[in-house]
Amino acid sequence: MSLTDLEQRLLAAITAHPYASQKELGEQLGVARATVANYIERLQAKGFILGRAYIVAQQQSILCIGGAVMDRVLKLKEPGILETSNPASAEETRGGVARNVAENLARLGDATKLLSIVGDDGAADALIGATAESGVDLSHMVRSTNGTTGTYTAIMQPNGSLYLGVADMDIFNQMDAQFVQSNIGLVSGAALVFADTNLPADGLAKLITHCRDQQIQLAIDSVSIPKFKRLPQDLSGVSYLFCNKDEAAATTGEQEPQAILDALLARGAAHAIMTDGANGVYLAAQNDQPTTMQHLAVPAAEIVDVSGAGDAFVAGTLHGLNQQRPLSQAAQFGIGAAQHTLKSTLRNSPDLSHAAVETFAQQHFQ
Template sequence: MRLTSREQEIVNILKKNPLISQEELADVFGITRSSVAVHISNLMKKGIIRGKGYVFNEGPLITIVGECYLDINIYQKDYTNSHVETIDIKYKGVPLEICKVFGNYGIRPKVITFLANDQVGEHFLKQMQELELDTQNILKLNDSRSIRRVHINDTLTYAEDISDSDYYEAIKTKERLLLNSDCLITDYKFATEIVEEILSKKPDIFPELCTYIIDKNLPDIPDYISKFKVVVLGVNNTLKSERAINTFLDFNLDADQVFAITDGKSEIIAINDNKTHRFPLLPNQTFSVEEKIPSFLAGLICGILNKHPLRQAIRIAVGSI
């Protein structure tokens, strides 16, 4: 978290004397009480302290930007004399899936997402509250219902989404949080706009960006991805991922960056410090890249935040699925 020199001075005093009054702080710095109140308010907005009594959040400020949606999957099977349908309904979304993993490590990130004022939105909000997440930055959908996706036999056939322009305008309203985050995890669909928004402000320190990409056709990976700290690419077959490996190597990744490629079936390929490492998956470690990549990403981030070696961070990622 980036603090001004005065904010850091106030933090240092509050840690030594958490019961000090704002009037006393004003006397220490030779400023008005209202100025102290503004600094305290900014420290709360930045996630450094929580409310009166000045309880400190010692960990890094982590923010997640992503969608929450109702996923409806209809499975149809035709038999000789009958037609059978099975309906599978799940509450899904990057924020929840990542936060469930983070909760096991005591990490409570801030969440930027859209929730409607309906039963589905209330369910998501309740889940987030149970995970003790900071929900102050949730954006309300007042004129539409919650996002829905309908699949038939795992093929997307219908979607109710928020327009990209509405999302991007909403994200801009959270500019301060984005810029002040130590670690910023974003749904890939928002990655371009978030990077452009941050670059346009020319911050002294760039947030550590993290995302995942699921594309079995191995897309052309854009150059701006080189600015990310952690990226996980889900593919159909790692044996056909040489182009992605070469692209990541061309980025000249440093020792702090980890880019991983996996099909969830055979192995995990990790590029770090411009070197390639391969970690085979055991039969009991396989997973669906469509379903579990966010959880894998969350575990990998936890391993990296805790300064574990790459091999151990990969183990934590696999164990988080």
């Protein structure tokens, strides 16, 4: 259900100061007390406020914002050779970082909403149908007639590693600051917000600023080296920054894990979570002075396809955080979800579950 700009601002003000009087709210928003009373009645009618005590309806869902695309995976039958024809097998499946994370979260048992944009085409129909089957709430998905559904084509080596990736993500340029503002009530009502950097720079900046001002937990995945650059220099407002070592090293100019994490925290991120493939996961927190880096080793795993492991790690970690677990324990859940996904030919393993990840964590980290 959409909200007007004033309704969104009033809801945010009430959320921040639930005991404020109508007069105080009017002064804050620059409108008359009578206008505030009228709009409070509207918010009550729409279900965003419960009763006369201005109790804001709490939405316990995790909100994922960002890419939802169709993935085309070409698996080479022999090691790839550039500038010539290479024999391969092909398949098409659902993808997109935010969408992948949302599906994994739903499979892990979290109430999850996805805010993304797709075209008005057959690819969107397939994408929406498959995602809805996993249990993700798609009631806020936007279908645009101005652009086609995003696609990502991955060429994989016979051993399952990525040889080349090609993306058509122009439609996500529409997820700008105005788009974020139009969905600000949805953001404000989430228990936790996750975003990927498929959003343009101004959309990310708007989201980060709002979450900082309203003290909403926000996790962001940097996605790739070029897209990392879309994040503002000031990352205060980002509760959890996910990245891999290649992305972080290219962005910070550092090479050693401790120096990389220090550089990311210096930009204002409250926590930095960096993956480095088989070398493990590195964690650091802003409130640790001096910064104490934690390293989690990754057990050896059977690898069928690496393409969905990073998104599964993010989802597993967010799942743990949503259960109020410390970051190090949540990251152990992430490693378990990633290792489970490495054994699947799909970006999202249909067998992923809380029980499977819990069992993995107990066997390898306790």
